[in-house]
Structure formats: C-alpha cells, structure tokens
Amino acid sequence: MNWQEYYRSRTISADEAAAMVKAGMRVNFPLAAGTVMQGALAARGKQIGGVVDLRMSSPIIDPGWLGGEAAAHFRLEFELFIGNMGRPSHDSRAATYLPNLFSTGFKPHDERPAEDKPIDFTFVNVTTPNAKGFVSFGPHQWNKRMYVRRARHAIAEVDASMTRTYGDVYMHVSEFDYFVEGTPPPPDLAALEQALAAMDAEKRDGIRAIIAEAGVERIWPIAQYLQRTPVADLRVLLGLAQPAEELKAIAGYLSELVEDGVTIQIGIGEPGSQMARLGAFDAKHDLGLHTEMVAPGIARLVDAGIINGRRKTIHRGKAVAVAWTGSDPEDLRIIDDNPAFELYDPDYVLKLATVSSNYRQTSINNALSIDLTGQINSESVLGARMMNGTGGQPETHIGAFLCPGGRAITLLQSTAVGGAISRIVPQLEAGALVTVPRYFADTVVTEFGIARLLGKNHRERAAELIAVAHPEHRAELREAANRLFG
Known part of the structure; x- marks a missing residue:
C-alpha cells in the first residue's frame, strides 16, 4: 500500500493507543513529547492493574502520574532534566533519576541488551506528513527519533500546529506503528477567565x-x-x-571572552538565558552556533548576521542544535521553515568528537555552585536536593575544553538567597552532585570578574575564585583556602 493508505489504516484514537500499554511494560515519553497521549495514558492508569515503568524528561504538565491515584500505577524515572514540574515528585522520592548523557544514553540498549530492559512503547509528537510521507519533530527534536528507532512500538501524536524545521529531522510514516491525530486544542478563554476570577485582585491584575x-x-x-x-x-x-x-555585569565580562569567529554553545537557566538579550554578542562578527538548545534572542542574532557560521569547520553557514527549545516567540517565527537553522540528533551533535571538531568551540553554561578546586555543580542545592539534571552540559563543556582553541565558560551569580549564601564555596556540601569535574574546569564568570582556572593548581584556583566571589564572603573563603591548601 502507499503511505497515505498505511497512515489511514494505522490512525487510532488516543484511548486505543493507551489501551495497548500493559502492566510491567517500559514506556518512554522523550523530552518535549506531546501532551495528548500523556493525558490518555494517565487516565488509563487505574485500569492497568499493575505498574508501568515510565521514563520521561522535564514534564511541563502533570498528566496525572505526578500525584493522585493514577501515580501508584507508574514507576517514574526522569532522565537528563527534572524541571520545576517534576521536582516535587523527585523530592518526595516518588520518582528517581537516571544519570546518563545524550550522546551515550542508548549504550546499554544498543551494546548490552541483556543488561537493559527493552523499550515497549515510545510516544512522540510529530508534524503532519509532507507530500512524500515524511514527518519531523518540530522545533523540539531532542532524542525523539532516537527513541522511535529503538522502541518495539512507536506511536506518533500528529500535531498540525508544529513548526517545520530543517536538518536531519525526518522519518517516514512507515517507521511508526500507529498515529494519533492529537493537535492540542486552542486556549479555552472561558476556562482561563474562570481561573482568573478565583484569584485575588492583585494576582488577577498581575496575570x-x-x-x-x-x-x-x-x-x-x-x-x-x-x-x-x-x-x-x-x-x-x-x-x-x-x-x-548582576547579570548585566556578567554579560559584559562574557563579551570580553567571546572572540570573533568562534563557534558558541549556550545553555538556558540563569545567567545564560539573559546573555543574548543583554547584548553579550552584539559587537561580535562571524560567530558560529553548535549547541544543545538556545537562549532567547539567539535566532535574532542569526537573522542579523552576527551568527553566520562563516568560519565553522562543520556545517559551515548553518546554525546547528539538538532543539530550538529556549527560543522565545520571535525566535521561533524566525526559525520556522528557515534553512539557516538545522537540527540533528543529540548522539551526533553532542558527541565529544563532534563538539571538539568545531572551530574554537566556546561553551557557555551555568552553575549553582563551584568549590575552590573548580568542581562545578549545576544540579543540586542544600547537599543532595536535585534541582535539575545534567542536560547536555557535561558534553558541551568537555567538548569545548578538548577543542583546539576552545574555551569552556561557566556563569554564575556570586550569591544566592539575597546575598546570604556564597555560590563559590570552600568545598561542595555532602551529597552535592559534581556536574563537571575539576580537571575540566576552565573559565568562571561572576558579576565581579573572570576567574581563569585552566593550568592552575588548587591554591591558584582558590585565589582566582575568591577574587570573583562576593566581597562580603571573601574573608571566610580566604580562611578556608588557607586551611585546605596552605
């Protein structure tokens, strides 16, 4: 049969797709998966009669398995990101976390299948098929295609509103088992007004x-x-x-470090998400982009010609990412159907060999805390409480570190909790997670300046970091450094 006939014969309802999931199965919703199938599967939870192993990243809604009766039927595992919506489940230990990387996450599945549980179902959201029967994954591709190609059963949630992108993004409809036409409904203005009416006047006016x-x-x-x-x-x-x-000062110091012609990567979260908006790159020429995701305003830099990829060694002239997540609405308008922007699977984009082969790759990531030896923690606070996962930071940071002429930059504000706590600490707290080991530490930026750690010993690193710590915390940091390092 032709692809249209196959598509029609395999189009089912969301409830029919959810009914295929049985107790004991492993189900995956890759990062930025659609919400229609999540809701349908959560609604089926109480009917499953057992427990489903469910893996996902950074949920943006609670379909029903983050709490309530349905949650008892899903053994939840986060990977890569936890996010604000998933954090309460992880805090309460109702969910656990899988430490892995984008580029090596499928190593147990591919190379040691006897040690890994098979993927029974993967649910992803896709565009409507084009004239040749191919779909793509919109601006948020992430690892969706990687999961589809490994799952026993792949079900596509077809969303007619998704942005079309360029790059290595396509799959043929014949590679999916079933389709659920699940374009999200438009905003329910009446329901929104009802929600606003229940708020106090100050909150309602603010929203x-x-x-x-x-x-x-x-x-x-x-x-x-x-x-x-x-x-x-x-x-x-x-x-x-x-x-x-403080972020404006950090943007100024970052601008000093980013040289014309380099290939940049930038992460979201503070302070990184504000750097483009604050003009850190405005005076630059011929920048390239090879990144996991982006910060707001990056697409506008491509549109303005500041990021043009002219000196890139791979994908010359193209802005390359795993996903355009982090873009604001104006960025997405620029990216839509624009061949200057290309997406590829993360096992290629974030592979260390790929990152380090770029022209002077410069990574720009964020941290929650850094100790005086240069250990970088971007995941946990108060010891072991996870705020988020690794995302692609280890790969982008280490890839830039290994790149000839590259630089791995870490941004952070010097304090937290209104200045009461220094983010530069003598030692990480017990249970704190090390996202980047100290032997890959490179350049650290706070609102007080630039600390250059590469090639320096522990005493020298402590001095560099104390110089960019908040002045109110420097005395106690010096005392600790003397105690630790002499």
Whole structure:
C-alpha cells in the first residue's frame, strides 16, 4: 500500500493507543513529547492493574502520574532534566533519576541488551506528513527519533500546529506503528477567565498584565499552575522580568571572552538565558552556533548576521542544535521553515568528537555552585536536593575544553538567597552532585570578574575564585583556602 493508505489504516484514537500499554511494560515519553497521549495514558492508569515503568524528561504538565491515584500505577524515572514540574515528585522520592548523557544514553540498549530492559512503547509528537510521507519533530527534536528507532512500538501524536524545521529531522510514516491525530486544542478563554476570577485582585491584575505582554498562547499551557505561582516567578519563567544588574555585569565580562569567529554553545537557566538579550554578542562578527538548545534572542542574532557560521569547520553557514527549545516567540517565527537553522540528533551533535571538531568551540553554561578546586555543580542545592539534571552540559563543556582553541565558560551569580549564601564555596556540601569535574574546569564568570582556572593548581584556583566571589564572603573563603591548601 502507499503511505497515505498505511497512515489511514494505522490512525487510532488516543484511548486505543493507551489501551495497548500493559502492566510491567517500559514506556518512554522523550523530552518535549506531546501532551495528548500523556493525558490518555494517565487516565488509563487505574485500569492497568499493575505498574508501568515510565521514563520521561522535564514534564511541563502533570498528566496525572505526578500525584493522585493514577501515580501508584507508574514507576517514574526522569532522565537528563527534572524541571520545576517534576521536582516535587523527585523530592518526595516518588520518582528517581537516571544519570546518563545524550550522546551515550542508548549504550546499554544498543551494546548490552541483556543488561537493559527493552523499550515497549515510545510516544512522540510529530508534524503532519509532507507530500512524500515524511514527518519531523518540530522545533523540539531532542532524542525523539532516537527513541522511535529503538522502541518495539512507536506511536506518533500528529500535531498540525508544529513548526517545520530543517536538518536531519525526518522519518517516514512507515517507521511508526500507529498515529494519533492529537493537535492540542486552542486556549479555552472561558476556562482561563474562570481561573482568573478565583484569584485575588492583585494576582488577577498581575496575570492579566502578563497576558497582555506575552499573549494568551504562552499562558494557556501553564494555566493550571497560575493560582499557586507568584506573578514575579511567572515573569521570570516567561522571560518578561527585567534582568538583575548582576547579570548585566556578567554579560559584559562574557563579551570580553567571546572572540570573533568562534563557534558558541549556550545553555538556558540563569545567567545564560539573559546573555543574548543583554547584548553579550552584539559587537561580535562571524560567530558560529553548535549547541544543545538556545537562549532567547539567539535566532535574532542569526537573522542579523552576527551568527553566520562563516568560519565553522562543520556545517559551515548553518546554525546547528539538538532543539530550538529556549527560543522565545520571535525566535521561533524566525526559525520556522528557515534553512539557516538545522537540527540533528543529540548522539551526533553532542558527541565529544563532534563538539571538539568545531572551530574554537566556546561553551557557555551555568552553575549553582563551584568549590575552590573548580568542581562545578549545576544540579543540586542544600547537599543532595536535585534541582535539575545534567542536560547536555557535561558534553558541551568537555567538548569545548578538548577543542583546539576552545574555551569552556561557566556563569554564575556570586550569591544566592539575597546575598546570604556564597555560590563559590570552600568545598561542595555532602551529597552535592559534581556536574563537571575539576580537571575540566576552565573559565568562571561572576558579576565581579573572570576567574581563569585552566593550568592552575588548587591554591591558584582558590585565589582566582575568591577574587570573583562576593566581597562580603571573601574573608571566610580566604580562611578556608588557607586551611585546605596552605
């Protein structure tokens, strides 16, 4: 049969797809998977009659398995990212975390299948098929295609509203077992008004101002969390808050480090997500982009010609990523159907050999804390409490470190909790997670300057880091350094 006939014969409802999942199976929703099938599977939870092993990354909604009765039927495992929505489940130990990397995450499945549980079902969201029967994964490709090609059964949630992108992004409909036509419904304005009516006047006015600024389409996906999320936090989440003065200083120091012609990677989260908006790259020429994801404003730098890839050694002239996650609406408008932007699977983009083969790869990532030897923690606070996973930071940082002429930059504000706690610490707390080992530490930037750690011993590193710590914490850091290193 031709592809149209195959597609029609394999199109089923979300409930029919969910009914195929049985107790004891392993199910995966890769990063940025669609929400229609998540809701259908959660609704089936109580009917399963057992427990399903469920792996996913950074949920943006709670389909029902993060809490409530259905949660008892899903053994939840996060990988790569936890995110704000998943963190309470991990805090309560209802969920666990899988430490892996994008580029090596399928090594147990591919090379040691006897030691790994097979993937029974993978659910992903895709575009509608093109004239030749090929679909892609929209702006948030991530590891979706990698999961589809390894699962016993792959089910595509077809979303007619998804942005079309370029690069190595396509799969033929014949590579999927079933299709669920699941384009998310438009915002329910009546339901949103009902939610706003239940809030106090100050909160309601604050959210209405956000809607006027950002648009209802950006608010609707998080409508169920508006009541319990402070307006100030919503503005930060949506990129509407004015950046702190400390971030402006960090952007200035970062601009000193990024040289014309280098290939950059940048992570989201603070401070990295603000760097493009704060002009850290505006005066640069011929930058390249090879990144896991992006920060708001990066696509506009491509559109302006500041990022043009002219000196890149691979994918010359193209902006390359795993996903365009992190883009704001204007960025996505620029990326839509634009061949200057290309996506590839993370096992290629983030492979150390790929990253280090770029022209002077310069990584820009964030940290929660750094100790005086240069150990970088980007995952946990208060010891072992995980705030997020590794994402692609180890690969992008180490790849840039290994790249000839490359530089691995770590950004962080010098303090947390209103200045009460120094993020530069004598030693990481017991249980704190080391995202990047000290022997890969390179360049650290705070609002007080640049610490250059490469090639320096522990005493010299301590001196460099103390010089960029907050002045109010430097005396105690010097005392600790003398105690630790002499």
